[in-house]
Amino acid sequence: MGRKLLLLMLVAMALLICGCGSKSSDDKQASPAEQLAAYEKWENGIVGELKEIQNTFNAQNEQANKEISKHNYDKAINIVSDGDKSIMSSRKKIENMEIPAVLQEKHKESLKKAFDDALSWVDKIHEANQATIDSYKAGRQNNLSEVYANRDKIKSLVEPAKNLISSMVKNMLSVKNDLMERAGKSSSSTAENTLLQDNKQEINASKNGDAQVSTNSAIPTVQRILSNAGITDKVVATSYGKTDRCYLTKLDDGEVFLMDNINQQLIGVVPEGIIEQISSYRGSAKKTIKFGLYIFNDKRDNDAENGTWDGNNHILPVSVEYNYENGKHVPYMIKSGSGASPASYDNYLYEQKNVDAVNMIIEEAAAMK
Structure with a gap:
């Protein structure tokens, strides 16, 4: 009897493996309509979390920018840090969203790619947040080289993040359209008509989120000038x-540039929020403020020992004494020091072009709209 029982068990297992046994109602293949419903439930969960992440990302950046404009670096760091914790919590929720088992294998393969792209996109958001925090910390210490290094890192994340979302949408749409056709529903011929495309998020890995363009008529002119120079922000x-x-010009990634027409030089201004700090001062007493110039393709002239160098680009930190007189900001004493974050600002500037640049920044700050 023991051998017969063992033989019966082996036969039963073979039948199960081959699928030759009778199937219960629970084992039958899901209908096209059921598969579509399962997919849409999964899609809504994924897209919902991605929207939540994007909203958190934009909100944290908006709040952090307000604090940076007031030079509140610690508050800005905490805001981004808290936002990132919320984003990573949403990532865990996405990780737990299993691809519907009722779908065909070809659909599961496409959705696995979309699933991986979604998680990778969240990881890019996380990297951007970490670089933002590092940039704020560097700005707090007036470490200009680190500020620019982290800005470059954030910029490098933008295109890969967009590509991940595009790939995710493509794979999800291919599955959805196929399921809709099989369920007897008209599929979307273009991505623009789908829920996914409506919610497609293109990450801006900058710290400003979706900045609103001013109605200033000068903006289109400056946009064309920058486009001709290869700057598409x-x-x-x-x-x-x-x-x-x-x-002065501010871009949607938070960067500020000075175009000096007198000396024909393009200069970056850091840290973020410095222009707002300059322009908001209306006191009667003289005020001292520190910021940095990033002078592109500078010459190693009489100010070369001040600040530090990034190849041919001169990172020049300055300490400026200025005042608000007769409705204008007026610069006075300008000093600099050695290194990206000088221990002391004891050196005068000798090159007139550098003095001009600092004066222009102080005088133009309030006019930037």
């Missing part, structure tokens, strides 16, 4: 038109 504010000497 969106212009959100500029002082263009106030004077022929120069103008």
Whole structure:
């Protein structure tokens, strides 16, 4: 009897493996309509969490930018850190969203790719947040080289993040359209008509989120100028038109540039929020403020020992004494020091072009709109 029982068990197992045994109602293949419903439930869960992540990312950046404009680096760091914790919590929820078992293998393969792309996109958001925090910490210490290094890292995340979302949408749409056709429903011929495309998120790995472009008529002009120079970032504010000497421009990734028409030089201004700090001062007493110039393709002239160098680009930290007089900001004493984050600012600037640049930044700050 023991051998017969063993033989019967082996036969039963063979039948199960081959699928030759009778199937219960629970084992029958799901109908196309049931498969579509299972997919849509999964899709809504994934897209819902991605939307939540994007909203958190944008909100944290908006709040952090307000604090940075007031020089509240610690508050800005805490805001981004808290936002990142929420984002990583959403990532865990996505990890637990299993691909519906009722789908065909070809659909599961496509959704696995979409699933991996979604998680990788969240990881890019996380990397951008970490670089943002590091940038704020560097700005707090006035370490200009680190500020720019982290900005470059954030920029490097933008295109890969967009590609991940595009790939995710493509794979999910291919599955959804096939399921809709099999269920007897009209499939979407274009991605624009689908829920996924409506919710497609293109990460801006900058710290400003979706900045609103000013209605200033000068912005389109500056946008064309920058485009011709190969800079495709969106212009959100500029002082263009106030004077022929120069103008300040702010991009949607938070970067600020000075175009010095007198000396024909392009200069980055760091840290973030410094222009707002300068322009918001209305006191009667002189005020001292520290910021940095990133002078592209500078010459190693009489100011070469101040600050530090990034190849041919000169990172020049300055300490400026200025005042608010007769409705204008007026610069006075300008000093610098050695290194990206000087221990002391004891050196005067000898090159007129550098003095001009600092004066222009102080004088133009309030005009940038």
